[in-house]
Amino acid sequence: MSRDSEYRESDALFRQNIQNITRQLRERLARGDIVPVVSDSDDADMLQLMDTVHHLLAVMDQAIHDQQYLDTETGFANADYLEEQLDRRLRGADTPVLSLILLSIPNRTLIAETLDARETRQLRTALRERLQRTLATNELVASLPDGTLAFVVPMDSEPKLRLRAQHIMNAMDDPFSLGERQVWLSAVASAARVRPEGPDTTHTLIQAARAALGESRSKGTGSFVLFEDTMRAQRHGRLDMEQTIRSALRRGWLETFLQPLVDLQHGQVTGFEVLSRIRHPERGLISPSVFVPVAERTGLIRPLSEQMMRQAVPLMQDARLQKHFGDDFTLSVNLSPSQLHDPNLADQILQILKTADADPRRLKIELTETAVMADPNVAIHLIHRLRKQGIAIALDDFGSGYSSLAYIRNLPLDQLKIDRSLVSGLDHDNEKRAILEMILTLCERLELDVVAEGIETEAELGCLLGMGAHYGQGFLFSRPQAVDDLLKAVPASGLLQSADAGEEVR
Numbered sequence: 001m002s003r004d005s006e007y008r009e010s011d012a013l014f015r016q017n018i019q020n021i022t023r024q025l026r027e028r029l030a031r032g033d034i035v036p037v038v039s040d041s042d043d044a045d046m047l048q049l050m051d052t053v054h055h056l057l058a059v060m061d062q063a064i065h066d067q068q069y070l071d072t073e074t075g076f077a078n079a080d081y082l083e084e085q086l087d088r089r090l091r092g093a094d095t096p097v098l099s100l101i102l103l104s105i106p107n108r109t110l111i112a113e114t115l116d117a118r119e120t121r122q123l124r125t126a127l128r129e130r131l132q133r134t135l136a137t138n139e140l141v142a143s144l145p146d147g148t149l150a151f152v153v154p155m156d157s158e159p160k161l162r163l164r165a166q167h168i169m170n171a172m173d174d175p176f177s178l179g180e181r182q183v184w185l186s187a188v189a190s191a192a193r194v195r196p197e198g199p200d201t202t203h204t205l206i207q208a209a210r211a212a213l214g215e216s217r218s219k220g221t222g223s224f225v226l227f228e229d230t231m232r233a234q235r236h237g238r239l240d241m242e243q244t245i246r247s248a249l250r251r252g253w254l255e256t257f258l259q260p261l262v263d264l265q266h267g268q269v270t271g272f273e274v275l276s277r278i279r280h281p282e283r284g285l286i287s288p289s290v291f292v293p294v295a296e297r298t299g300l301i302r303p304l305s306e307q308m309m310r311q312a313v314p315l316m317q318d319a320r321l322q323k324h325f326g327d328d329f330t331l332s333v334n335l336s337p338s339q340l341h342d343p344n345l346a347d348q349i350l351q352i353l354k355t356a357d358a359d360p361r362r363l364k365i366e367l368t369e370t371a372v373m374a375d376p377n378v379a380i381h382l383i384h385r386l387r388k389q390g391i392a393i394a395l396d397d398f399g400s401g402y403s404s405l406a407y408i409r410n411l412p413l414d415q416l417k418i419d420r421s422l423v424s425g426l427d428h429d430n431e432k433r434a435i436l437e438m439i440l441t442l443c444e445r446l447e448l449d450v451v452a453e454g455i456e457t458e459a460e461l462g463c464l465l466g467m468g469a470h471y472g473q474g475f476l477f478s479r480p481q482a483v484d485d486l487l488k489a490v491p492a493s494g495l496l497q498s499a500d501a502g503e504e505v506r
Contacts, residue, residue, distance in 0.1 A: 017041045021053065071143040075128045082142035082150055086202040089152075090194065098194045101151040101165050102209045104217060105172070107186045108147060119178040126178075127185070130171040148213070150206070156193040158226055165189040165224045188216040192227040211235045241294040244286070248278045249303055255279050256311045257480040260490055261332065261451060264465060264472050267496035271330030271364070273473065274312040275480040276304070292336075301336045309333055309352055316358040321483065325492045332364040332394060337371035340378050346385040360390040364415065368396050372411065383412050394451070398439075409446060416443055420454020420474070427459035437467055461496075 017039055024038070039050050069081035089096050112120060131141060131149065140152040153164055169189055175182035190212035194200045211234075212227035219225070248254050258272035278286040295301040312331055315321060321329065339345055353360050365386055372379040372395065383393050394415035395408065399422040408416065418439065426432050436452075443450045452464050455474030464472060478490045 013041070014043065014046065017043075017046055021050075074124060074143040074149075076131075076149065077140065077142040079142060079144050079150075082140070082144075082152070083202050083206075085140060085152065086205065090200060090202060090205075095196050095200075096194055097154055097156050099153050099156050099161055099191050100205050100209045101153055101161065101168065101189060101191045102144075102213045103149040103151065103165075103168055103187060103189050104213055105147070105185050105187055106217065106221065111183050111185065115178070115183075119181075122178045123176055123183065126176050131168070134168050134171055144206075148210075150209070161191045161193070161226060162224055165191060169222060169224075186221040188213070188219070188221060189224045190216045190227065191224070208232065238294050238297070241291055242298050242300065244278065244280065245291055245295055245298075245300050245304065248280075248291075249300070249307060253278050253280060254304070254307055254311065255285075255482060256308065256315065257482055258315075258331075258486055259473055259480040260478050260486075260495075261330070261471060261473050262477050262495050264452075264461070264469055264496070266493070268493045269325050269329065269490065269495065270471070271332060271362075273332045273366070273480075274308065274334070276308045277480075296336055296338060299338070301338055302342060305334075305336060305339060306348065309349065313352050313358050313363070314356045315483065316362050317356065318483065320487055324487055328362065330362050330364055330392070332366050334366045334368075334396065335371075337368065337375075340367070340371060340375060340382060346382060346389075349386065349391070350389055361392070364392040364394050366394045366396040366417065369398050373407070380412065387412060387414070397453075399435075408448075409442075413448055415449040415451060417451045417453055423452050423454045423460055423464070423474075424456070425460075426463045427457070433463065433467070436464075436469075440467055440469060 021039055039046060041047070069077055069084075071078040086100075089098060111123075115123065135141060135151075136153075138154050142150045142152075144150055151164075151168065153161070155161060155164065166189075169187040172185045172187045175184050190209055192205055192208035192212060194205065208227040208231070211231045212225040215231065216223045216225040255277050257275045257277055259275060260269045261271040261273060262268070263270050276288055278291055280286055292301070292304075295304050312333060316329075316331060335345075342348075349363075349365070350360070353363065367379060367383075387393060392414040393412065394417055395411065395413050396417045397419040398408075398416050399419040416439070418436065422432055422436060426436065440450055449471060450469060452469050452472040453474065455461050455464065455472045455476045457476065460474075461472070461476060477495050478486070481489065
């Protein structure tokens, strides 16, 4: 064979190999898989070309993998990769010894708002490095969409999980140095185990760990909660109650109940505390102790409170109530802690009063002691705004929280409501009597009205009268009742005689 013939044959074979490689590359890219590209040629140039192709494919595969499975913000694997790995492990014939630990950093968003771009990158890098150092063999860490970090760990005993979670949280103990400043990150954790009795899916495992994380967040920094089956039932119960609240708001199931506020010196009703009930068409009346915690947790407390106030304020003009109890009775409405941060709250209350043509001086807003002490500046700003319009302010549940007598001297209040925990059993508890006498004396000097809540027995009433208490409310006089029932059961005056007579007014 001539040299020219050999060259043409070699060139044709090279072109054929190139065409074969090109076809494989096109098919690989079209399918989106990572099937290797191969060639059976032993030509030196072709071997060199294949080395280059394999290198470029490896780089491309890694880039595709990173794009598909990497959370670019944290540098950890993303939720898709976590779910894929959990699915693979849970599909095995035997139940794996496996748990999912979730780590939440509650103050992360707040701190991020104070950082510039460079400091943000430094913090992300430092956090990633610290957490990666905590990883043991066969463990995986991934970032979920809300910033929660998930750790897949090969263990399922509670002591080991508690210790492992604590070890992860310990990575936050030292401050993070960002140039000339330092920041501390707080942490809470939870865990859910793959159950031997099965079946467990990736979805139920993550859902269970999230349910436990919610409990952990409520307990505060450094807390750890292991998911138990009872939490699943509680979670379903909360979800069901959330739907009930939404239905109540939409379908008008919310009802206004009133509990009388009594002048103990004269036995007369001077006003009412507004309390709501949900009247479910199948379950009947639902107590606020059941639905209010869920409303606060889900953010529904604001529309719930707004609707309650819109229903209650017009009762000041109710002809039947005015005829029975006089024209100047007051209404006391409770605000939740979350409402204090609503910048439109004061305007909303004033607009409701204006719409109902109601006198602001007949409205009392009750704030819990815990809410006021948690954010005094916000509370005081709201109090000043409302009092300027003639609305009275009462500090509710005093004695159940901080109970700082010195602090109330600095609060612009009109009324102090003593929690029933200090009133219950007052007749045989010398310590409670001493505390109440001190409160009554101080409030008299501060010209604050005092209301004793939760009066249930004649003995408790007798002790309060002996101390000179002026106002009270409780089951001894009346339970919270709908307006129609209240008008039938509660007289406008003579309540002390009614209480002496027995249970009639309850």
